[in-house]
Amino acid sequence: xxxxxxxxxxxxxxxxxxxxxxxxxxxxxxxxxxxxxxxxxxxxxxxxxxxxxxxxxxxxxxxxxxxxxxxxxxxxxxxxxxxxxxxxxxxxxxxxxxxxxxxxxxxxxxxxxxxxxxxxxxxxxxxxxxxxxxxxxxxxxxxxxxxxxxxxxxxxxxxxxxxxxxxxxxxxxxxxxxxxxxxxxxxxxxxxxxxxxxxxxxxxxxxxxxxxxxxxx
Amino acid sequence: xxxxxxxxxxxxxxxxxxxxxxxxxxxxxxxxxxxxxxxxxxxxxxxxxxxxxxxxxxxxxxxxxxxxxxxxxxxxxxxxxxxxxxxxxxxxxxxxxxxxxxxxxxxxxxxxxxxxxxxxxxxxxxxxxxxxxxxxxxxxxxxxxxxxxxxxxxxxxxxxxxxxxxxxxxxxxxxxxxxxxxxxxxxxxxxxxxxxxxxxxxxxxxxxxxxxxxx
Numbered sequence: 457x458x459x460x461x462x463x464x465x466x467x468x469x470x471x472x473x474x475x476x477x478x479x480x481x482x483x484x485x486x487x488x489x490x491x492x493x494x495x496x497x498x499x500x501x502x503x504x505x506x507x508x509x510x511x512x513x514x515x516x517x518x519x520x521x522x523x524x525x526x527x528x529x530x531x532x533x534x535x536x537x538x539x540x541x542x543x544x545x546x547x548x549x550x551x552x553x554x555x556x557x558x559x560x561x562x563x564x565x566x567x568x569x570x571x572x573x574x575x576x577x578x579x580x581x582x583x584x585x586x587x588x589x590x591x592x593x594x595x596x597x598x599x600x601x602x603x604x605x606x607x608x609x610x611x612x613x614x615x616x617x618x619x620x621x622x623x624x625x626x627x628x629x630x631x632x633x634x635x636x637x638x639x640x641x642x643x644x645x646x647x648x649x650x651x652x653x654x655x656x657x658x659x660x661x662x663x664x665x666x667x668x669x670x671x672x673x
Numbered sequence: 674x675x676x677x678x679x680x681x682x683x684x685x686x687x688x689x690x691x692x693x694x695x696x697x698x699x700x701x702x703x704x705x706x707x708x709x710x711x712x713x714x715x716x717x718x719x720x721x722x723x724x725x726x727x728x729x730x731x732x733x734x735x736x737x738x739x740x741x742x743x744x745x746x747x748x749x750x751x752x753x754x755x756x757x758x759x760x761x762x763x764x765x766x767x768x769x770x771x772x773x774x775x776x777x778x779x780x781x782x783x784x785x786x787x788x789x790x791x792x793x794x795x796x797x798x799x800x801x802x803x804x805x806x807x808x809x810x811x812x813x814x815x816x817x818x819x820x821x822x823x824x825x826x827x828x829x830x831x832x833x834x835x836x837x838x839x840x841x842x843x844x845x846x847x848x849x850x851x852x853x854x855x856x857x858x859x860x861x862x863x864x865x866x867x868x869x870x871x872x873x874x875x876x877x878x879x880x881x882x883x884x885x886x887x888x
Binding site for chain 2 (some may be wrong): 481504505506531534535537538542543544545546554555558559586587589603604607615
């Protein structure tokens with residue numbers, strides 16, 4: 457279980473997160489919803505180690521956990537960014553196998569077998585040799601999911617997974633997320649799409665923009 | 674025609690020196706330029722200020738002056754450093770071109786989407802893995818046209834080594850021209866420079882095409 461206790465974060469004196477508490481059960485889907493400027497993405501960036509928290513504590517299975525400490529070899533957080541951030545100079549296959557090879561020290565063959573398996577599960581077979589610019593938005597997103605999964609994360613985080621997709625593709629993402637849930641993957645999803653959140657969430661956290669004093673507006 | 678073949682060996686010997694200065698300068702100043710650009714962008718104030726000063730100095734004074742200074746000036750300053758002509762020329766060229774490449778690379782580095790670094794970070798790549806596997810290839814694509822300009826400049830700039838008495842292509846032509854009182858050797862020098870720049874332009878086009886397979 458991932459637990460956040462009284463997380464506070466400010467940027468340039470402006471408080472974005474104030475005493476946020478959050479519990480994410482193993483294998484569940486937690487949706488963080490709320491309007492723009494509410495700190496949804498900031499919260500996700502703190503959880504995934506892209507921002508340091510000012511105060512508060514993060515616990516994983518009851519033990520202190522610092523997501524910004526990147527030394528442990530077993531990956532805990534996987535992230536699917538809003539604009540996917542695929543590596544434009546690498547093919548789909550290379551995007552997925554790079555980190556397992558460099559970080560997990562897998563040999564190329566093992567990494568490729570695993571990547572092809574992920575691609576097949578995400579309906580991307582045949583796209584191995586394409587570059588990101590040759591893919592549609594939905595395909596890029598699925599490559600980003602495959603790339604994150606290849607590192608065997610315990611928790612997978614998504615930032616606005618539906619914001620750039622048309623309604624048909626929205627259901628595809630929903631299916632993928634639910635399929636991963638069936639495989640006991642813990643997932644944290646930041647979205648402004650309340651309908652989408654209602655359809656998939658086990659738990660929900662609503663965040664609101666803070667006023668000057670740092671309390672909810 | 675007979676005369677052309679007579680002077681060709683000395684011109685080719687000069688070309689060899691020109692190309693060796695050219696090749697070694699690129700070999701050292703390209704990676705050094707990237708390192709300087711990274712240093713220039715660190716939060717470590719002293720390092721970035723030092724590099725800024727170095728770049729200002731190198732880009733702010735003529736290469737000819739730098740050549741003279743490295744060869745004749747360093748011993749006069751009481752540093753005890755007396756470099757052989759060829760080494761002095763290389764040091765001056767590498768110092769000068771590293772500064773230009775550093776600025777080109779800095780522009781390229783700043784054009785990379787920060788999301789790329791964040792992606793690498795959540796995939797747990799370390800600093801050097803991120804630089805070599807993610808940043809450097811993307812920067813290369815951006816900087817190749819500007820680097821190409823400098824490469825072409827370098828072929829011609831290498832003729833400045835005459836000032837410290839090295840026998841490059843231009844000097845070989847000059848010697849023959851004053852000895853035989855004819856402009857023919859200098860015309861040939863021009864043709865050889867053109868051939869070299871044509872060759873490297875073609876090569877750069879090939880590299881650009883290679884990087885053109887992704888966007």
